[in-house]
Amino acid sequence: MSEHPLPLVSETGARRGPPVAARVLQSSKTSRMGGFDNGRCPAQSGDTTAHELYDKYVSFVRSYPDVLDRLVSIWNVFDLEALKQFIGRLDLDAPYEAPVLSHKRYVENREAIRRLVRAKGAHSDADRGYLRGDFVRGVYSAAAVAYDSVWDSVWSYENRQQIVKALALAPGQRLLEIGIGTGNNVRHFPQNCEATGIDFSRPMLEHCRAKLREMGRGDVRLLEMDAHRLEFSDASFDKVLCFYTLCVVEDPFQVLSEVARVLAPGGRLVIYDVVRSDIPEVVLLQYLYRPIARELGAIYLQLCPPGNITYDSWFDVWGPTEAAGVEVADVTYFDPFRTVLLAFYQKPL
Numbered sequence: 001m002s003e004h005p006l007p008l009v010s011e012t013g014a015r016r017g018p019p020v021a022a023r024v025l026q027s028s029k030t031s032r033m034g035g036f037d038n039g040r041c042p043a044q045s046g047d048t049t050a051h052e053l054y055d056k057y058v059s060f061v062r063s064y065p066d067v068l069d070r071l072v073s074i075w076n077v078f079d080l081e082a083l084k085q086f087i088g089r090l091d092l093d094a095p096y097e098a099p100v101l102s103h104k105r106y107v108e109n110r111e112a113i114r115r116l117v118r119a120k121g122a123h124s125d126a127d128r129g130y131l132r133g134d135f136v137r138g139v140y141s142a143a144a145v146a147y148d149s150v151w152d153s154v155w156s157y158e159n160r161q162q163i164v165k166a167l168a169l170a171p172g173q174r175l176l177e178i179g180i181g182t183g184n185n186v187r188h189f190p191q192n193c194e195a196t197g198i199d200f201s202r203p204m205l206e207h208c209r210a211k212l213r214e215m216g217r218g219d220v221r222l223l224e225m226d227a228h229r230l231e232f233s234d235a236s237f238d239k240v241l242c243f244y245t246l247c248v249v250e251d252p253f254q255v256l257s258e259v260a261r262v263l264a265p266g267g268r269l270v271i272y273d274v275v276r277s278d279i280p281e282v283v284l285l286q287y288l289y290r291p292i293a294r295e296l297g298a299i300y301l302q303l304c305p306p307g308n309i310t311y312d313s314w315f316d317v318w319g320p321t322e323a324a325g326v327e328v329a330d331v332t333y334f335d336p337f338r339t340v341l342l343a344f345y346q347k348p349l
C-alpha cells in the first residue's frame with residue numbers, strides 16, 4: 001500500500017482558505033485532515049510535484065474507472081474518514097480490483113463515465129475557461145422548465161431564506177442577483193428594496209417572469225444580460241447575490257471583477273456556491289470528477305438526470321474574490337467536505 005501526501009493545487013500559489021474561522025454546519029466530522037494535510041504549502045500551478053501526483057491519480061482512474069464508484073459512494077455520505085482511508089490505501093502501482101459496484105447512478109452510467117474519464121483532455125487543470133458560455137446557456141435554456149422540479153428538493157426554501165437574509169437588505173437598497181434563473185430567491189426579497197435579476201438564458205428568464213407575475217412581484221426588474229459584461233455603471237448596487245451561479249460561469253474572475261465594479265463602496269456581496277474544497281483528499285475527488293460533473297450532470301450523480309445540469313466545482317472562490325478586491329467578512333460551510341459555502345464580502349469604502 002502506498003501513501004501519497006496530497007498538496008492542494010491553487011492557481012495563485014498562496015494557500016487559499018477562509019481568512020476567518022470557517023464553520024461547518026450539519027456535521028460532526030469537521031476536523032481537518034490528519035495524515036495528508038501535513039502542513040505542506042499547497043502547490044502552485046507550476047508545482048510539478050503536485051501535478052505529477054494528480055496525473056498519477058488521473059492515469060489510475062483512467063485505467064480503473066470503477067474507483068469512482070467507491071469514491072462517489074463515500075461522497076454521498078460525506079464520510080471524510082472513509083475518504084482518507086480509501087485514498088491512503090489505494091495502491092497506484094497495482095491493478096484496482098473493484099468490489100461489487102454499489103453506487104446506483106455509477107452503475108447506470110458506467111460506460112458513459114468510462115468514456116468521459118478516458119477522453120483526451122477530460123482532466124484539465126486549467127482554472128479558467130473550463131465551461132463554455134454557449135454550452136452552459138444551452139443547458140439551462142433546455143432545462144428551464146424542469147429546473148424547479150429538479151432543484152427545489154435539493155435547495156430548500158429555508159436555505160434560500162437564510163441566504164437572502166444574509167444580504168441584510170435595508171429599505172430602498174438596490175439589489176442585483178447574478179444568474180437569477182427561475183427566480184427562486186425572489187419570494188424572500190423584501191418588497192421595499194429595488195431588486196434586479198440578470199440571466200443570459202432567455203427561457204430561464206421567461207419562466208422567471210411568469211412566476212413573478214403569479215407571485216405579484218412585478219417590482220423585480222429582469223434583464224437578459226451576460227454576467228461577464230454587466231451593462232450597469234459603476235457602484236450601481238448596494239448588494240449583490242450570486243447563488244449557485246459562479247460555478248457555472250465561463251470565467252469567475254471576470255464575473256467577480258464586474259460584480260465588484262457595480263457594487264457601491266461599502267456594499268455587500270453574498271456568494272452561495274459549490275466550490276473547490278480546501279481539504280486535499282476532497283480536492284482530488286473533485287478533480288477526478290470534473291469531466292463527469294461537466295458532462296453528465298451533478299457531481300453526486302444522483303441529483304439530476306445525466307446531461308441536464310452542468311457545473312464546475314473546481315472553482316476556487318478565494319483567488320477570484322481576492323483579485324476582484326472584495327474583502328471576506330464571514331464564511332460558513334454547509335457540508336463536511338467544505339464544498340458548499342456561504343460567504344459574505346464587503347467592498348472597501
Ligand SMILES: C[S@@+](CC[C@H](N)C(=O)[O-])C[C@H]1O[C@@H](n2cnc3c(N)ncnc32)[C@H](O)[C@@H]1O
Pocket residue numbers: 133136137140141178179180181182183184185198199200201204225226227228242243244245248249250
Ligand atoms: C444554477 S442556476 C442558479 C439560478 C438561481 N440563482 C437559483 O438560485 O436557482 C445558474 C443560472 O446562471 C445563469 N448563468 C450562467 N452563466 C451566466 C452568465 N454568463 N451570465 C448570466 N447568467 C448566467 C444560468 O442561465 C442559470 O439560470
